[in-house]
Amino acid sequence: MSDPAAEFDGPWKEALEQYFQPFAELLFPEVAREIDWARPVEFLDKELQQLAPNAATGRGTVDKLARVFTAQGREEWVLVHVEVQSQQDADLSQRMYRYNHRLEDKYGKMPVSVAVLGDASRSWCPMEFTAGR
Template identity: 35%
Template structure:
């Protein structure tokens, strides 16, 4: 799975678990936010104010409007960035986002970047500019998944600790092989179902870890077989059907893309049927739709 797809998974889980996210990473800010007034994700607004040269690139940035309890500000903005690959100009881009956001809203901004990639020496936290007697230093909060300790994440009661643990296991799985990644995924599932979270929260976290720790077909089938056996007929969480549907949807999308690619390569129909496991009629239907 592409690293940018990983970034988008992070982007989604941050919105799904926003309050847990803030409580995990920014305790002081979390304590001062008036959640009774709600919060608003301003991603469309952010897309409209970033540098035109950046548009079209899949950056996992989030801009959130929140209200404070202490009355010092009516509302502020939280700028969040998930970075899953090396980008030489990352800190400069963070600064560009800052001044463009500030120019538009004239509100206080909290900026935070999470690094989910596997480079030990990559964690840019400042943008510095100096020209003759003009100087600038822009600093923002950062967090490196690779540097986190497994035992501390396991000990946390915050659901987002499990999300971070999934990120850590994904990095370890890439280094240690697919079989090991399967073990990590099963361990995460056991932890998730034992924590006592709400059905909705379990499903959102499961959807994230299922996409992040993506496995080859054979191992993915084994994973779903194992969890269905664990849940059994008495699925107290009520999520096994949703998980199965999620799995089937992912598989269908995967097969659809494969068939489209093979059709583009003008592979014979019978060979596409054999490779995809779909019927001849299903492949012909995809072929017909692709022409329109």
């Protein structure tokens, strides 16, 4: 029997790698404007999987970690963490918070995180995680 999460993950991962610039420009234009698209995007999925082993196998989620350079011409780089969520998940904000801090610990920089919510609800839109809630 095939794994529905695996069937979902593969096409998204491939599409994000092939069309990362148009994806960012369409869905996150304010983030896309900060990227120097003349420089190559480097995908760091293996690093993300080491930090969060369940990221590659979570049901209905795709995590991509891309290293991009800023449009200001500095050698500084920005990690862009993309989470694609196809159903409501009460743990999404906490999971993204955890990924961000693990990435900050490893790279010394807080990544830019964006989430694509693909569920049917127009009202579910987690915006932040607050510890203790």
